Amino acid sequence: MGNSGLPVPARRDDARTWESVRDRLHDRGLRWTPQRRALVTVLSETQGHVTGAELIERCRLRDPATTPSTVYRTLDVLEQLGIVRHGHGPNGREEYHVLPDAVHGHLHCQRCGASWEISADEAASIVRSLQAERGFEVDLSHVTIVGRCRTCRD
Numbered sequence: 002m003g004n005s006g007l008p009v010p011a012r013r014d015d016a017r018t019w020e021s022v023r024d025r026l027h028d029r030g031l032r033w034t035p036q037r038r039a040l041v042t043v044l045s046e047t048q049g050h051v052t053g054a055e056l057i058e059r060c061r062l063r064d065p066a067t068t069p070s071t072v073y074r075t076l077d078v079l080e081q082l083g084i085v086r087h088g089h090g091p092n093g094r095e096e097y098h099v100l101p102d103a104v105h106g107h108l109h110c111q112r113c114g115a116s117w118e119i120s121a122d123e124a125a126s127i128v129r130s131l132q133a134e135r136g137f138e139v140d141l142s143h144v145t146i147v148g149r150c151r152t153c154r155d
Contacts, residue, residue, distance in 0.1 A: 018084065018100065019045045025082055026075075036071045039063040044085065050096045088142045090116070098142075106144035112153035119146075 022041050023033045031037070039060040047056075053073060060067040076097060079085045085097045091109040105118045121128075124141055131137045 022079070022082075022084070026078065029078055031075070031078065034071070035064050036060065036067045037075050039067055040072055040075050044079070044099050047099045050088075050090070050098050052094060052096055056097070086142055088145075090145055091147055101142075104142050106141045106146065108150075109145050109147050110150040110153055111147050112149050115150055 019041065023038075026033060026037065040056065042063065043056060043059045047059075053069070053076065056076070057067060057069050057072050060072060076085055076087070080087060080097075083101075085099055086101045086104075087095055087097050088107070090096045090107065091111070103121065105120050106124050108117045108119055110116070121141055124139075124144070128139045128141065131139055
């Protein structure tokens with residue numbers, strides 16, 4: 002676990018991350034089923050953010066027997082391993098970030114739909130203020146700030 006209490010993210014440039022998933026799942030008492038293999042393959046081909054529904058759809062293209070419960074249970078374990086991290090996008094939609102480099106939040110333009118990642122450094126003053134003023138510890142990975150981007154404001 003990192004200082005934030007979240008799993009230390011896996012490194013994107015480490016191909017061994019994907020090669021080790023089977024053994025890491027076995028270590029947690031999970032079988033290496035065709036459904037889990039499909040999910041790991043789909044994740045290894047995904048960059049950035051993806052919803053659970055999108056993952057299920059992509060997995061079913063590889064293995065029609067894929068069930069949502071298996072996908073979500075496996076995602077929970079993969080999050081514990083630091084391979085994915087779930088967060089919430091606009092409108093509270095749950096998303097998964099594949100091989101996150103660091104904890105980050107998001108900005109989302111409600112007019113054009115564009116989204117950007119905000120680093121912990123960028124969000125530091127807001128996080129510090131909430132901690133100091135309210136005693137509230139922010140989980141930045143679940144923060145999405147909705148507003149209007151520079152282009153849409155002009």
